[in-house]
Amino acid sequence: MKVSLNDYSELLASGYNLDRNQISQVAGLLIDNGVDEDSKCAFLKRFSAKGETDEEFAGFVSEFRKLAKNPQLDDYADRAIDLCGTGGDRSGSFNISTFVSLVVAAAGVPVIKHGNRSISSKCGSADLLEALGIPMETDPEKLNASLSELNFCFLFAPYFHPAFKCLAPIRKKMAEEGIITMFNRLGPCLNPATPAHQILGVYDPVYLEQMAHSLASNGSKSGWIVHGIVDEKTSQRMDELTACGPNHIRPYGTGKDSKITLEPNHWGIGRYPKKDLNGGTLQQNLSILRGLLNGDAPAGLRATIIINVSSALWIAGNVGSIEAGILWAEELLCDGSVSRWLNKAREHFAK
Template identity: 50%
Template sequence: MDEEKLVFETELLMNGQDLNEMQIAECVNHLTSEDASPQQKKSFLAALAKKGESPSEFSCFVSEFKKRAINPGLERFANSAIDLCGTGGDQAGSFNVSTFVSFMVAAAGIPVIKHGNRSISSRCGSADLLQAIGIPLDAPPEKIRSGLETLNFAFLFAPNYHPAFKNIAPVRKLLAEEGIVTIFNLLGPTLNPAKPAHQLLGVFDPKYLTRIGNALRENGTSHGMIVHGHLAKEKVKGVDELTACGDNSVFAFGRMESEGIETWSPSKWNQNTFDFADLKGGDLDENLRIMERALSADCRPGLLATILINAATAFLVCGKVASFEEGIDLSQSLLKGGRVRKWLEEVRNFFAKR
């Protein structure tokens, strides 16, 4: 093990200097291999976190880790597909809105290639919920492709497609125990190995809106929206999704290009403003109960409005509808007409057949 690995770059970061593209490529090689010690990796990541990643650095890290991802072989779907996800880390304990909305989008006929993981900061992550409804995390590639063809839905369990993270995981855990937020808290949602052309991505802090949005655009995403929902009267400052419980900060490119960061209130979708308590989720069993009610549009009103807002926006990002009003109407009809419930039953039947 070379004791000099990452030392020079760590010193640059400690002196407040940004790394260039070649330096980042070399650093990622060391981070993802065993030629640098855990202490060297920890020092490097802590120094990067303290300095703060520049937009250029963040985009380069996205590019380098995308190169190392396993290709799931879904290229023919990518141009029309969307991923809906959040960074997590908002400590809000809300229901799995983006996962539920991905069901609605798939039921409407749009290919969804969802890339996610188990819960880290919440009691129920996307992978936990999907596995509970019958979607296996270890489905073979041919089953994943067939599911996308038949149901407009594929789930890519992140650990299966990013072996490069194996040699970083122990160091990330150590840093997390020390309360250090590293670049890896943000990278995950930007690294979908199927490279869908559309993305609706929520962030736990609005300061990351443009950084993540520009990184996605520079790395091949055609139409994207990065969002953060504010919660004015709550202990939790905000959530990593659009919400009907306060204003939303939005940065978009492509089909819905924004002029910098815009502020959208629930009234933009003709929705009222609700209390954040309506969005609260729980453990897996509780979230399954909430999901069951949401399938009939019979959940708490603030949660229903939040679901409709996110689904309508996803339809706009994909070009499925021409206005928020049309998107809300489509979203309501999918739930009240039973289409999403029927789709979910088709999913269960499909994956029950091995």
């Protein structure tokens, strides 16, 4: 007997946790155009109300990864890193993880960045990269060539996850109703290349453990799930490591797999005000990026970039300590390496 999505909603209402076989069936029903939107909305509301277990969330990550297009980046994935966040922190910040990705690539570390256009912000990673002359490549041969030449490629999420297209109206409806579902967090876990390492920011520290478990159980070797407190008086927070306050971190695969909290002074850096991280429109963020390249950016933003770059270099195994990563990050920002990398990238994609 075929089980409907409404049947699963009834199970959830009783507090039932789904097993892997049921998760596979539900994932199929959610992307089935033949299943009505009301049933999908009802299921997501029930699932959100029950709360996903770590195993359930990891199961959905596994199922939706299976549905993704394969970018065929196996020659690089086993030493590559992805840096991204869930968004949804309403911080209005600059594209920190995107710029950090470029700095890390300039250091020679393969970066397979997975992202999208603006959703909750004024300027998404894809928007900024396109403005810098980095197109949304989809052909595996071109993606491999980009990694070979630049140590960087960008996987545009809507192309690599076509199954999610039919879910867009449901996700929009949920957002309009203020309902947070698993789809608010799934995207950063679904890099179709499965890079070995990841720094993933979450908008709420309650999800640190869940996200770490999901990545570790779905092929990621090591990484940090992070959440930054940028103003302790107002409890303002971000899906980033920052130089503005304490950073909650859940490492996995690094030998210390329990939650830690690190102040900016762990990186030898003082605290800075959150306003230093503020971003804006695409044009405003391009101006901020030029300031970072020219040594004319807010001190707190530069410090935040150093924190993230040094951490990424260490997680990817390219330095033996955070301290060594800090020195390298500072050198990359000061010696023109990133500007030269961007010029090389423009030349590469102009061919």
